[in-house]
Amino acid sequence: MTQNRSSAVMQQRSEPHDSLDDFPTPPWATRALCEWLRDNLDEPLHAMTVREPAANRGHMVKPLSEYFAHVEPSDVHDYGVGYPVADYLWGPLPEMHDWTITNPPFRLAEQFIQRALQSSMEGVAVIVRSAFLEGKARYENLFKNTPPSYVLQFVERAPMCKGKIDPNVSSATAYSWIIWFPALDEVDTRLRWIEPCRKRLERSSDYEVRDEHESTE
Numbered sequence: 743m744t745q746n747r748s749s750a751v752m753q754q755r756s757e758p759h760d761s762l763d764d765f766p767t768p769p770w771a772t773r774a775l776c777e778w779l780r781d782n783l784d785e786p787l788h789a790m791t792v793r794e795p796a797a798n799r800g801h802m803v804k805p806l807s808e809y810f811a812h813v814e815p816s817d818v819h820d821y822g823v824g825y826p827v828a829d830y831l832w833g834p835l836p837e838m839h840d841w842t843i844t845n846p847p848f849r850l851a852e853q854f855i856q857r858a859l860q861s862s863m864e865g866v867a868v869i870v871r872s873a874f875l876e877g878k879a880r881y882e883n884l885f886k887n888t889p890p891s892y893v894l895q896f897v898e899r900a901p902m903c904k905g906k907i908d909p910n911v912s913s914a915t916a917y918s919w920i921i922w923f924p925a926l927d928e929v930d931t932r933l934r935w936i937e938p939c940r941k942r943l944e945r946s947s948d949y950e951v952r953d954e955h956e957s958t959e
Contacts, residue, residue, distance in 0.1 A: 762819050763847035764905050766801040767869055770943040771900040774936050775843070775867055775919045776809040777943070778894060787811075790840035790864060795830035795854065796847060799823050801907055801948070806843060814839060831857060840864040852884050859888060859924050866924065869900075872916040889929045894919040896936045909949055 780787050787809045797803050797815035800823050806813045816828040830836070831853050842862045846854035851870060858866040872895060874880070901913035919936070923929075 763849070764798065765845070765902040766798045766905075766907050767845045767902065768900055768907050768909075769801055769805045769945065769948040770940050771869060771896070771917070772802045772805040772843075773808070773943040774896070774939050775869070775894065776805060777939075778919075778934075778936065779865075779867075780809060785864070792841040792843050793836070793839040793858075793862070794844050795828075795836075795842065795858075796844045797821075797825050798845075800825070802843070802845060804948075810841070830854065835861050837861070838863055841867070843867045845869045852880065855884065855922070856888075859922060862924055864923070864925075866922040867919055869917055869919050872918045874920070875918070888922065889931045890920045890922050891926065891929050891931065892919075892921040893931065893933050894921065894936050895933065898936075898938050898940050900940075907949060909944070 776787060788811055790810055791812045791814065792806055792810045794803050794806060794813060794815045795817070797817045799821045800815065803813050803815045803825075816826045816830065818827065818829045820827050831850065835857070838861055840863050842858035843866075844854065844858070846868055848871075851868065851874065855866065855868060858868075875885075875893065895918045896916065899913050899915070900917045901908075901911045901915070902917075903911050
């Protein structure tokens, strides 16, 4: 297994200001969220809709479609997989969906979350570096007034590579799913752990499409 020696080992991520922030999510990590939601929500996922506004090449769309009734993908860039090209942060609010689930661009994560909270009836879930929970400005701008209901910390690492997913890459960067339920007036944030599940949730077909980029996170 290739050891990740990038700057992300120190919980950093250096991307140009205009970067597409192309770090797709391993599908097993999305299945881990969906299984947690399936086991902890009163309403069944297969009766609900979900928006993925940073759909990339569809690595999150595919597992979401295994659990939800309908997935609406889009991205600001055309990755050649046929998804609508749209800037999620521009223009009027998109139509309401039950859920918004995404891996937001790092430098725009707060804006994505705020937008999602305004256009999701049931819930919002984002996968972010666990260090996203830190920071005075982020606390004042986001967490202070809109605290999440749950933080789901991965016990295993969910390595993300620039431009592709790769089962052989390791990483020292820790990731979490953060979940909001917009309809709740009062929230007491709870921490939960996602138990080891990669071996059970990973599929060989997840890695059939390969890209040429080599840098990792």
